[in-house]
Amino acid sequence: MPSYNAPLRDIAFVAHELLDLSSHYQHLSGCEAVDAATFDAIVEEGAKFAEQELAPLNAVGDQHGCQWHDGKVTTPPGFAEAFERYAANGWLGLDKHPAFGGQGLPPSLGFVNYEMVCSANHAWGMYGNLTGGAISTLSEHADEALQQRFLPPMIAGxxxxxxxxxxxxxxxxxxxxxxxxxxxxxxxxxxxxxxxxxxxxxxxxxxxxxxxxxxxxxxxxxxxxxxxxxxxxxxxxxxxxxxxxxxxxxxxxxxxxxxxxxxxxxxxxxxxxxxxxxxxxxxGLNAMFTYINESRLAVSQQAQAHAEASFQGALAYARERVQMRATPRLKADQPADPIIGHADVRRILLTQKAFAEGGRMLTYTCAQGVDLLHHGATPGARQAAARRLALLTPIAKGFLTETGIEAAQLGIQVFGGHGYIREWGMEQIARDVRITAIYEGTNTIQGLDLLTRKVFADGGEALAELLGEIENFTRDTVVPVELVKALQQRVTAWREVSDWLRETGGEDANLVGASAFDYLMLSGYTLIGYFWLRAADLAERALAEGSTEVAFYQGKRETARFYLQRLLPRADLHHTLIRSGSQNLMAISDAAFAR
Structure with missing residues (x-):
């Protein structure tokens, strides 16, 4: 079975270098005491629990499953004991209100911890996460008496x-x-x-x-x-x-x-x-959207966490599995080389890495928005966060679940026949992640939400703000110009096709429905391209300043190049499909479905 090792260095890179969360916390009401050292200490403890307590139960949960008998459900062996320890250590109340037994820490700390939980054991992690969504909804919509009655025992686990x-x-x-x-x-x-x-x-x-x-x-x-x-x-x-x-x-x-x-x-x-x-x-539906929006972000993390887990398993296997001769040879004195030396295996691994680490940048950015939504020091800060988060949420849920599924399938491919059998654990990742594209609103629903409620509803203002932010960054980066131009080209296409859909949608009743999924994917590829350009910029600057972590920053630089040259062009296909209109779907007779 693949072992899980929390990617603490990359978590620190996103949290401290890309997002500067410790400075961010200084501008949050009630969170000023959380510094980088506190963040790292909490994350390291969460990593230990995920690696030592939850990962060993992942295959157990898959093999035993839950059992129903006479109206009662029992969970797999070890699940209840792990949940009791998790609750006793205060993880369920990490970001909950102290008045009801929580610790009042920023929600982003909970996001980081939840990623590790899901990479280690997605099924187990859902019990606590769903409780957390219910706590948030009760906190916002229940009266005081009901909160006093329900919240303390829920936060306590x-x-x-x-x-x-x-x-x-x-x-x-x-x-x-x-x-x-x-x-x-x-x-x-x-x-x-x-x-x-x-x-x-x-x-x-x-x-x-x-x-x-x-x-x-x-x-x-x-x-x-x-x-x-x-x-x-x-x-x-x-x-x-x-x-x-x-x-x-x-x-x-x-x-x-x-x-x-x-x-x-x-x-x-x-x-x-x-x-x-x-x-x-x-x-009630308005109130339930507190829960739904939180759950959609959680699902984006589940998918990104599976991309990470599959990448870890595939990378370890590719380094050890010896088969055929690579060019250049990795082990010239042996009859075959580790498969990591083969070009197509590198394509697979880099695709997984780009999705796992790019997805982490997106989900933690969303987490930063949730921090501001709940702890922003001013109404303006909270309103701006809500505006940006509303735009990012459907992209995160839809795009990261699609790429998480792809990454899991690619992990099986690295293992070949061994990936298809149960004992290696890679096929479980693919089965577990598949639901993420379905629940909390299928990904077409996410695309429709993005287009109609987020891009069209405000005349494209929120999107224009995001695209302007991206374009401003591209003017002041040390990343090689050809990579910058690759992103600028897709940003221009994103703006153009958004305007075209808004202007043309009224003339074709089916255009939005026919375009929603492709628009979601175009948006996701471009947005992740922005994050990878930012990561590359940080890497270039760190290397220029003489960082001793040469391999880490070179890895960021090279993965960014791979993404911008090999994965970002996928956005062009989605652009072409959108511009093809709806007639190739709707102006056909039933004969198209005849068998």
Whole structure:
């Protein structure tokens, strides 16, 4: 099985050199005490837990899976004990409010830790992450009494949390949901209905689970305008926070999935379960977007973490596996060379590395935005962060999941036949990462969100700000001019095709739908190109200043060149596909599908 080693040097490069997080923390309300040394110490402890506690359970979770019997779910061996230690060490409350038992640290520290958790054990990591999303949603939308009742045990790890959106008949079209809510006693509601695909919907890690459930109050308008959000505990909780009787919430079954076997994906049935309204009635979807947006960023990290894990496994194997003769020879005195000497294996490894490390730059940049969103010292800082984060989130979720899947498949390819069999662990990475392009909104939905709600909605202003920032950087960099021009060319194309879509979309009802995925990918390739140009600039300057870490910075410089010359041109294909319009998809007869 591949071992996981947290990439601490690259994490430090992104955190301290690219983003200068320690200076960033000085401008966050309540986070001023976090310096580089504190950051590194916390990350190093998180790395130990991921490497020593979670990575050894990854194959265990895949092989044993979760088990359902008589309505109860048991997690794989070792999962509950690891979760107890994780909670006892305070990781669940790392960035949560101190008033409820959290440590009040910047969210970006939680992002860094979550990447390591997911590289080590994606399925296990989802239990705590989903609880974190529920905590954030309750913190923002629950009244004070409900917060006092629910948040402390959730932050302490005694209770878990989920979000319950999907129903069998409606999928992502939440306006069709049928789960109902009827007024009950003392301001509560009685929730009835069935939800499916609920990750971590039932398990044996905690004594209670708080489900955040979308439902329609009797008499509410049809569609999404009539949806409300409710907190529904699995076990009833009295006003003092003590557990009472079961609450009409049952797990009807768990799904038998392609991957993430260690996380229970449940069908949950609500039978007049007691629930509590969060936020305003009929505005539940707005409240749930606190959870959804946080989850979309988490999914981008899951995918990037798999790219890292697959790259680590493939790189170690390529250095040891001896097969055929390389040019030039690596071991002239032997009949064959390590496969890392072959050109196409280098293409694969560099593609994985470029996606894993480029993705890290993007996800940590998003994390920096989340810091400002929650701890920005001024309303202006928080508003600017929200604006940029709204633009980056669909790109991060969509693009990084697509490239994470590609990186995982490439990892199998390096191993050849050995990658296809279970004992090496590479095929598990490919199975586990596949879900990331589907849940929290499929990637076409991310592309539609990017185009319609982010680029079109404000007339392209947020995008123009980002493109202007990129262009300003390209004018003041020490990176070789041919690489700078490669990025400038794609930035120009990104702006041009955005304007064309905005101007032409009204003439073709299907143009946006036909272009959304390709627009997402074009955006992602160009944005990651910007990060790699920044990384190359830092590397050039460090080498010019005489850094002793020559290999590290040369690696950054050379990976940037590879990305800008070999991967960034993929954006051109997506540009061409967008400009081809929708007629090649929609102006065809049913005969195209005849068999």
């Amino acid at each position: 005694r209770w878990g949390g989920t979000m319950c959106l999907t129903e069998a008949h409606c999928g992502s079209d939440l306006g069709l949901l049928r789960t109902s809510a009827h007024p009950g006693a003392n301001g509560s509601y009685r929730i009835s209905g069935s939800k499916m695909f609920i990750s971590a919907g039932d398990h044996d890690l905690t004594e209670n689970i708080v489900h955040l459930v979308l439902a329609r109050i009797e008499g509410a308008p049809a569609g999404v305008k009539g949806i409300s959000l409710f907190a529904v505990p699995k076990i009833q909780v009295d006003a003092d926070g003590k557990l009472g009787a079961p609450n009409g919430v049952s797990c009807g079954s768990i799904e038998h999935k392609m991957g993430i076997h260690g996380n229970a994906t449940c069908v949950l049935n609500f039978d007049s379960a007691c629930g509590y309204l969060l936020g305003e009635a009929n505005r």
